[in-house]
Structure formats: structure tokens, C-alpha cells
Amino acid sequence: MFELSEEHEDFRRVVREFAAERVAPHVAQWDEEHRFPVELVPEMGDLGLFGLVAPEEYGGAGGDFTSLCVAIEELGRVDQSVGITLSAGVGLGINPILTFGSTEQKERWLPDLVAGRALAAFGLTEPEAGSDAGATRTRARLDGDAWVVDGAKAFITNSGTSITSVVTVTARTGERPDGRPEISAVMVPSGTPGFTVEPAYRKLGWHASDTHGLSFDGVRVPAGNLLGERGRGFHQFLAILDDGRIAISALAVGLAQACLEACTEQARTRVAFGRPIGANQGVSFAVADLAVAVEAARLLTYKAAWLKDEHTAGRRSLAEVKQAAAIAKLHSSTAAVDATRVATQVFGGSGFIEEYPVARFYRDAKILEIGEGTSEVQRLVIARGLGLPVD
Template sequence: MFELSQDHEDFRKVVRDFAEKEVAPHIADWDREARFPTELVPKMGDLGLFGLIVPAEHGGSDGDFTSLCVAIEELGRVDQSVGITLSAGVGLGINPILTYGDAEQKDRFLPDLVAGRALAGFGLSEPEAGSDAGATRTRAVRDGDEWVLDGAKAFITNSGTPITSVVTVTARTGTNPDGSAQISAILVPSGTPGFTVEPAYRKLGWHVSDTHGLTFDGCRVPTANLLGREGDGFRQFLTILDDGRIAISALAVGCAQACLELAADYARTRMAFGRPIGANQGVAFQVADLAVMVESARLLTYKAAWLKDELHAGRRSSREVKHAAAIAKLHSTEAAVTATRIATQVFGGNGFMEEYPVARFYRDAKILEIGEGTSEVQRMVIARGLGLPA
């Protein structure tokens, strides 16, 4: 059965130390200013975080997916925005190129992405195509040796930073025999004429994360920028999302863990009626419930990560990974949202004040139930995995 190795636990300590030294002292200011800390990304690269699942030939450490989840959890324990920067930077930025790119594409983009000198985005969601990704309206038409892209994308992470180098864009490139849209993935480098990064969103949470809408108006890129084969884009992004759901689960575990630690500490030290509030069962039971949420979410997440590593080794099926990823994502993200509510309640009026971290975690948590497939989508995937009709 799966378990975290001593190497994983030692790595956890390294990332926790990094997060507490490089992120924790600054995160309140970054959050208040809604500023993406560009200077932090190369430091994460120096620690090897962006190269955890990348082979050594491309500058990575040829590690396992479980290690990536450990890193995301520990960053997310200090701040969710920083955690999603790594999660999206690897899962949605590096992974499509690593998995489906040809040698030239890998040599062109991966070295800087792995080193943290650059970031990449994944342009899937659109204003009218979120969970229904098959309704993609962005089009790419061949014109000689170029693709011409027209359309728009929404809610794209790491797409507008000063160091963003490329966005993988899904677009309709034709029609399948059954009448459905043929969707392909195309690499669009930053700065390409006709590619516009819209102003950053004003968001409920994840204030430190970079998120933009993207517009393509006669945007031309070489046909060599096609990622994989024409028409494979739909299958590609479904696979990418399975991995991403496990990563988001790890981010949710970090959120819930932070809430547990903050609430337990506050319950031990906050005095009311002459004793710590944790002496009251009404508070103590809520903190106990947090501990159960964290443990169950962590077990489901790392089981899914373990299955992903077993799949890579040829010992498990993609169907198993998809099912486990959906279960982990559903449970962990809903647990994280509940955990932030409970922790805020334990803090009482102070939990509503921005100077207390629980307020930031409360704002940040809700998107976990939405991004990388909503809770409703996860329930649909789980039901189909159980053999229920579509």
C-alpha cells in the first residue's frame, strides 16, 4: 500500500522551511497589494520545485508526482496563491509540453520553465466554455505554414506575469466525422502579435496569484507550434486535468492543515470566562473535526498521487487514477472550504479581521471547489467511474 517515504518527509521539511522564511514574512503585504511576487519564482526554481516531475535531460530532478504534491501542500499551508503558482506552473504550464511536446518544443521552453526563469499558462476555459470545455469557440485556421487564432480565454493562471513565456491554447481546428468540434492544443508565445493579455481580474481570493483573460485576434504562430497531433487537444487536456485535480487536492490539504494549526493554537491561548476557549467542548469538538478533515483529505490525496506514480511505472490504469483524482479533489476541496469556516468561527470576531491569516484562507478556499473541475463535475466523474449511465 502507499505511504510517504522518509525522503518525502525530509523534502517536506525543506519546503516548509522555505515557505516560512521566503513567503510567510511577506504574504500579508503581497495579499493586500494584490501583487504577484515575480522575485519568488526563481527562488522556487533554485529549490528545484518546478522540475520535480521533469527528467534530468531537461533540467529536472526526475522525481515523482507525490513529491510535487508535498511541495504544493507545504506552500499552500502558508499561502494558497503561492501554492497555486507552483501547481499551475508545473501541472498546466510544464506538463503539457513535457507530455505532448516534440524535442524542439521541449528544448525551447522547458529549461527556463524548470529553472523558474519563466512561467507558462494553459488556456482552456472561455467566457462561454468552462465545465463544458467541448464548447470551445476559439478557432485556429491554417494559412500556409501558420495557424491563425481568433477567440478568447478566461481565468488563465500565470498568463500575464513579466516572466510568462508561453500559453498552451486549446482551439477548434476542424470538425470530427460525428459533427463534434475537433480541438487541438497550440503553443502561443507571449508577445505574439494579436495575442492580448487582458487586465488582471479583481478576485475574491488568490490575490497574489496571476490571473487574466486572453484575447486572440488574427494571432499567427507557426504550424510547428501544434502540441501533439491535430485533433488530440480534447484528450490531452482531460489527462492534464486528472493530474491537476490531484495537485489541487494537495493545495486543499495545505489549506485545511493551516486552519487546524491556527484554530488549535488560538483555542489554547484565547481566554474567555477565565479559561482557554479550547476548554469548552463546543470549540474543542470543532478543532477535533478539523483534525479528521485534514487526515482524511491527506490520505485520499496521497493515495491518488501514489496511483499516479504507479501509473507512470506501468502498474496501474488511467481509469484508476481518474477515479481516485476525482474523489480526492471532491473531498479535499470541500473539506478545505468547511475548515476555513470552522477556523474563522473559532477565531470569532478576530477571524473577520484581515490581520489574521484565517481571513485570507477563508477568501482563498472557495475557488478550490471550482477550478480544475467543479465539485459537480467531480461527482459526475465518480458516478461514471462506478458504471452509472452518462
């Protein structure tokens, strides 16, 4: 369980080579220009990255979730923006359709998404409904043979690119017998009248990732664009988030690994007071502690990925996956943030200069403790999994 297969390691080498050749040389420019490298998406599609978990009938590889985590880790080790593009493209774009879509919906959307010819987005978060996702205010009413959607979404990844084809959004579609809102998932194709992609956010990090707010003003889509069962949208998206948390954990492992490698090299080669700074225990112990944190994060992440694959095969429970995903995401995101702080300190003044990757690492890290459920939400999920009487 704690050792990846030879096939996984071979695949890791393929993705690492791609990241070194096609991503690394351009990262600094993309980051400085805040530019989403749309031309890279079809290349990632050609490599099979978007189709790792999709069935062969839609152009995918029919592979396991662990392979996806390997790819995300390796891309995230070089650039977090490219890593989250893959993570969100598969976990939040493809997976809802793959898991809950009808045959017609799958046949319409998945081939282009799997091939990297298009991207899909996941519209859950709203300006006043973040961690409290059940407070969704976006509404969709059935008018004849169409859903009419009104509302707004916030912080949506891959939602405004030139190849974004569809956004699946949660919306109130009525009221449940207990008085709580009925929340369903509705697919809104890009370019639908009344669907507006707001200007890109000015973000602290992830500068080369595409992130927008969305607004819906009388947006009409066919009734057949309902994704899954009416009234089950909130539960569907919570299930998708469990997988997403493991993917974000893999992204965090990639970032922490990059920091470890940078710190180790700096500690070996940077000379102060006539000797490498790594000869000082203050530096060497910090790097050693970082190595421990990275190893623990990687093991927790791949344990969660393994449990996900075992659950898919019917050998493990969903509760086990949910708990492992929350634990991995909490630890790995914390480790990544800590790693960037250590790296910046080891690099000293150079770590505060944008010419050095550790400055970008520092900016990119914080969102890992927020996206796909904050660290506080992860602690709540873990506590519930332990049977504690938390609200």
C-alpha cells in the same frame, strides 16, 4: 502506501523551511497589494520545485508526482497564491509540453520553465466554456505554414506575468466526421502580435496569484506550434486535468492543515469566561472534527498521487488514477472550505479581521471547489467511474 518515504519527509522539511523564511513574512503584504511576487519564481526554480517531475536532460530532477504534491501542500499551508503558482506552473504549464510536445518543443521551452526563469500557462476555459470545455469557440485555421488563432480565454493562471513565455490554448481546428468540433492544442508565445493579455481580475481570493483573460485576434504562430496530434487537444487537456486535480487536492490539504493549526493554538490560548475556549466542547469538538477531515483529505490526496506514480510505472490503470483524483479533489476542497468556516468561527470577531490569516484563508478557499473541475464535475466523474448511466 499510506506513509511517505524518508526522502519525501526530508524534502517536506526543506520546502517548509523555504515557505517559512521566504514566503510567510511577505504574505500579508502581497495579499493586500494584490501583487504577484515574480521575484520568488526563480528562487523556487533554484530549489528545484518547477523541475520535480521533469527529466534531468531538461534540468529537472526526474522525480515522482508525490514530491510535487508535498511541495504544493507545504507552500499552500503558508500561502495559497504561491501554492497555485507552483501547481499551475508545473501541472498546466510544463506538463502539457512534457507529455505531448515534440523534442524540438521540449528543448525550446522546458529548460527555462524548469529553472523558474519563465512560466507557461494553460488556456482551456473560455467565457462561455467552463465546465463544458468541449464548447470551445476559439478557432485556429491553418494558413500556409502558420496557424491563425482567433478567440478568447478566461481565468488563466500565470498568463500575464513579466516572465510568462508561452500559453498553450485549445482551439477548434476543423470538424470531425461525426459533426463534432475538432479541437487541437496550439502554443502561442507571449508577445505575438494580436495576442492580448487582459487586465488582471479583481478576485475574491488568491490575490498574489496571476490570473487574466486572454484574447486572440488574427494571431499567427508557426504550424510547428501544434502541440501533440491534431484533433487530440481536448483529450490531451482532459488527461492533464486528472493530474491537476490531485495537485489542487494537495493545495486544499495545505489550507485545511493551516486552519487546523490556527484553531488548535487559538483554542489553547484564547481565554473566555476564565478558561481557554478549547475547554468548551462546542470548540473542542469542532476542532476534533476538523482534524479528522484533514487526515482523511491528506490520505486521499497521497493515495491519488501514489496511484499516479504507479500508473507512470505501468502498474496501475488510468481509470484508477482518474477516479482517485476526482474523489481526492472533491473531498479535500470541501474539507478546506469547511475548515476555513470553522477557523473563522473559532477566532470569532478576530476571524473577520484581515490582520488574522484565517480571514485570508476564508477568501482563498472557495476557488478550490471550482478550479480544475467543479465539485459537480467531480461527482459526475466519480459516478461514471462507478458505472452509473449519467450524462
